Amino acid sequence: MTVLPDDGLSLAAEFPAATHAQWQRLVAGVLSRSGKDVPETEAEDALSTALEDGLRARPLYAAADGVPDAGFPGFAPFVRSGRAEGNTAGGWDVRQRHTVADPEAVLTDLENGVTSLWVAVGDWGVPVDALDRVLRDVYLDLAPVVLDAGHETAAAAEELLALYARRGVAAGAARGNLGADPLGTEARTGSAYDGDGYPVAVGLARRCAETYPGLRALTVDALPYHEAGGSAAQELGCSLATGVAYLRALTDAGLSVERALGQLEFRYAATADQFLTVAKLRAARRLWARVAEACGAPAAGAQLQHAVTSPVMMTARDPWVNMLRTTVATLAAGVGGADSVTVHPFDHALGLPDSFSRRIARNTSSILIEESHLSRVIDPAGGSWYVETLTDELAGAAWEFFQRIEGLGGQAAALRSGRLGQDLAETWEARSGKLAKRREPVTGVSEFPHLAEKPVVREPAPAEPTGGLPRVRRDEAYEALRARSDAHLAATGSRPRVYLAALGPAAAHTARLTFAANLFQAGGVEPVTEGSFEDSGATEVCLCSSDALYEEQAESEVAALRAAGARHVFLAGRPGSYPGVDSYVFAGCDAVAVLSATLDRMGAS
Structure with a gap:
């Protein structure tokens, strides 16, 4: 039997330690061979990626970077988790959203992995008087209920509390959130439902603090700012400003700081940018702990977090890809330590989800918890120099944005002045x-679109609130182009077409032909690669080949295509001075502008 030495097996013991300067020298050498001559000290910057909020993702992180101590789970500053056990006691709370009065769907969710309900009530959801019917089969002492009622918050909260009483649910057993969020509703609708000092929200918070210890009254919903196009730091800054506004109102009404902090739950978007989502949730806890510390209650600063897969990232075209996006986002929310996670069904952008999409949504969390064992480790990203640095830098950018809002007079003033909306825009x-x-590619939309895709049709969902900040989606510009193509197809029986003229052997033209086909399909323009231009039914053509062959053949080929009736000639490659070429398509060109102009010329209105 081999016995290892006491100090273990040191595989690199006989090699000298590598230095940062050596790494920079090697990187500079590689860049030089690729045609980019940069000084060794700038090599790292050359490989960095610009993020929003002035942040940059560097290619290398090390212990020497130095970041603030993240502390321990369950202790201030709560970066690693708001609870000492994190999500190890069974995983995060799987919370699914319901917008229609469908008690069967609610029961199916609860019987198959969902652990709490998020119910939209009022003008954009379930009628207040239908809440009893929607929850008829729910054991209200076991399944927490979270309301989202906007202007009807007072009525919806009263109905839920009355429902607890009618069902014989003990006050101490009621759990969830009454969903009062005056500022979030104003951000969505442009109008307020609560007066100065937020009397409705404060009144509900008093009742919860005095009578329902497991029930919170207020939600700080940052989704309106994310859905208006805000960055991660802006989303965090708005949540801080909103939370501080509610804290002021609650403490002014007589609640202690500790009890006021215990009445708030925060809602954030989880996106397919997994590292940024992980850092955002960790930074949010650090920032809120700083607020609690400034208020004199550091031990009560654990932020209760509800993460929701981003509506901005969901696409109407090729919606099946949304399953992958929400899986990555849910993983990031779990790694980031969210207490509750809502996974939007893959058909969210199309209307009401069907039973299959709801099943996939709830099973996304189940697989990550039960099969991937993601919740067995508290803060699995903790200790990563990249994640720790990103958390710290994001927290700094968010705090700066929060201070700007406070400088404008607070969240309400920033909203009503229009300044916040301008920043987000x-x-x-x-x-x-x-x-x-x-x-920023969108798979299935701006990259690898499928024109022959069979449309996925769903029943219309209740209308979303309007009048406040806009709602955006990453696919909206391309969706507008595809809609024009669909209308042209319906009117004429065919889509707008472009002929791709390949010059030379496959090795010379394949890369650019594939690029061009991908680009044109993103706008609903059908690429034709077989046969001749005359037989293609197209009026526009794109040359695809290598730079060397363009020099030899482009001029004569363009002349021949013009003679055959080509009205517009593209060339796939960087802009040059080839006679007869009207425009160029290349990596980094404004694809939306190119495609919009193309559809204009082809009569696709």
């Missing part, structure tokens, strides 16, 4: 530019 405009240029 500027962020979305910058992101829209990346989407248009496909720097």
Whole structure:
């Protein structure tokens, strides 16, 4: 039997430790061979990726970067978790949203892995007087209920509390959240339902604090700011400003800081950018702990978090891909330590989910908890130098944005002045530019679209609230283009077409032909690659080949295509001075602008 030495097996013991400077020197050498001559000290910056909020993802992180101590789970600053046990006691709370009066769907969810209910009530959901029927088969002492009632919060809360009484649920057994969120509702609708000092929310908080210890009264919903195109730091900053506004109102009404903190639950978006989502949830807990510390109650600063898979990332085209997006987002929410997670069904952007999509949504959490054992470890990303650094930098950017809002007079003032909406719009405009240029790809929409896809049809969902901040989606510009193509197909029997003229052998043209076909399909323009231009039924053509063959053949090929009736000639490649070429398509071009102009010329209105 081999006995290992006491100090274990040191595989690198005989090698000198590598230094950061050595790594930079090697990177600079590789960049130099690729045609990018940069000084060794700038090599790292050359490989960095720009993120929103002025952040950058670097190619290398090390212990020397130095970040604030994350502490221990369940203790301030709560970065690692708001509870000492994290989600190890059975996983996170699987919370599914219901917007229609369908008690069978509610019961099916609860019987198959869902552990709490998020019910939209009022104008954009279940009628208040139908709440009893929707929850008829629910054991209210076992399944927490979270309301989202907007302007009808007072009536919905009274109905739920009365329902507890009628069902004989002990006050101490009621759990969930009454969903009072005056500022969130104002952000969505443009109008307030609660007066100065938020008397409705404060009144409900008093009742919960005095009578229902397991029930919270207020939700700090950051989704309106995320759905308006806000960045992660803006979403966090708005949540802090909203939470602080509610704390002021509650303490002014006589609640202690500790009891006021215990009446709030925070809701954030989880996106398919998994590391940013993990960092956002961790940063949110750090920031709220700082607020609690400033208020004199550091031990009560554990933030209760509800993560919701982002509606912004959901697509109407190729909706099946949304299953992958929500899986990554749910994983990130779990790793980030969310207490509750809602997975939107893959057909969320199309209307009401069917039984299959609801099943897939709830099973997403079940697989990650039960089969992937994601909840067995508290804060599994903790200790990663990248995640710790990103958490710290994001927290700094969010705190700065929060201070800007406070400088404007607080969340309500920032909303009503229009300044907050302007900030969010500027962020979305910058992101829209990346989407248009496909720097931020959307699989199934701007990349690898499928024109022959059979449409997925769903019943219309209740109308979303309007009048406040806008709602955006990553696919909206391409969806508008595809809708024009669909209308052209319905009117003429065929889609707009473009002929792809491949020059030379496959090795010369395949890459650019594939690129061009992908780009044109993103706008609903059907690429034709077989046969001749004359037989294609197209009026526009795109040359696809290598730069060398363009120099030899492009001019003559363009002349021949013009003679055959081509009205517009594209060339797949960087802009040059080829005679007869009207425009160029290349990586980084404004695909939305190119495709919109193409559809205009083809008469697809």
